[in-house]
Amino acid sequence: MIKTSFISKTVSELKPSGIRRFFDLAANMEGVISLGVGEPDFVTSWSVREAAILSLEQGHTSYTANAGLLELRREIADYMHKSFEVTYNPADEIIVTVGASQAIDIALRATVSPGEEVLIVEPSFVSYAPLVMLAGGIAKTIQTANENEFKLMPQQLEEAITPNTKAIMLCSPNNPTGTQLGKEDLIKLSQIVKKHDLLVISDEIYSELAYDESYTSMAAIEEMRERTIVINGFSKGFAMTGWRLGFVCAPADIASAMLKIHQYTMMCASTMAQYAALEALKNGGSDVEEMRSSYRRRRNYIVKSFNEIGLDCHTPGGAFYAFPSIRLTGLSSEEFAEKLLMEEKVAVVPGNVFGDSGEGHIRCSYATSMDQLQEAVKRIGRFIEKYKVE
Structure with a gap:
């Protein structure tokens, strides 16, 4: 018999990820x-994989510094300065983490x-609130709207703040919406x-995938x-999901506090993955551009196609997700996704797994081949004709 009294009350109240259920259904x-x-x-680019293999052949199998290889942190600092015009000290303002998720944690x-309250802009990635x-x-949510292309409006932010508000989480x-906040928005x-x-x-994990x-x-x-x-x-x-490598840049006092937790819970990120990331930053620019160009073409195709079959879909500024409305069917997001999977x-x-403001929408990743996208649109179009409310 399982003794539920052994489980933390906080963990007991966490809901499982709504994304995984549909992945599990589809897998079978x-x-x-x-x-x-x-x-x-x-x-992942061959040169990056090769760098990881070489690191193993050269015997780089020990721990690195808790904050990560200094050479990698220097390269990250250079990347942040060249790409985004922000300067960080690699010695005490950058930490290499086990994925961006650990960095957020x-x-x-x-x-x-x-x-203390943390404001979360919905629709949002499923892990933020937990x-x-x-x-x-x-976790206090701010719901954005389709009519504003899911951008956070300044007035919404102002109205959500209370004396207990400590921070706001932005993505x-x-x-899931692909919405990009421009300089004036920020x-x-x-x-x-x-x-x-x-x-x-x-x-800013999708910063390399900004299109317009x-x-x-x-x-x-x-x-x-x-x-x-x-x-x-x-x-x-850089197409390195399985490598589980992220980084955080922050003022030294905040980075120092984060490093304490990182030291006790993770020690350091994978040494092999860090050498791979070093190569990615040094020589992976052309590969990133190739991927970005390919995603841009697919984005343009799927957004145009969704609107043509009656699904209102704004043009996402980045990432690789479209977030069309499915309200013309009268189905809930859960019903739509389940029926579409079973029937087509x-x-x-x-969309509701990303928060209440995602209801009436679905998230569609266009990080798949154009042939697959074209067939998927054909099937979704057939499904829409069957269920749309006149």
């Missing part, structure tokens, strides 16, 4: 086209005290953040560097 069916997986369909645990809860904080380009939000003396945890305008980091906005924790990594832009063998993620 033949002929399924998956638009659900949130990872690149590219294989230790950022929250290092900065949020019990009872990680806030595990840090002892209170741009966003998962400036307007930053004015409110500074007015209320808030911290920003900026998840150059990417601006929140840390690059005037007077924001000292109150921003930048989360980034190699999973999305197309796997998508129901």
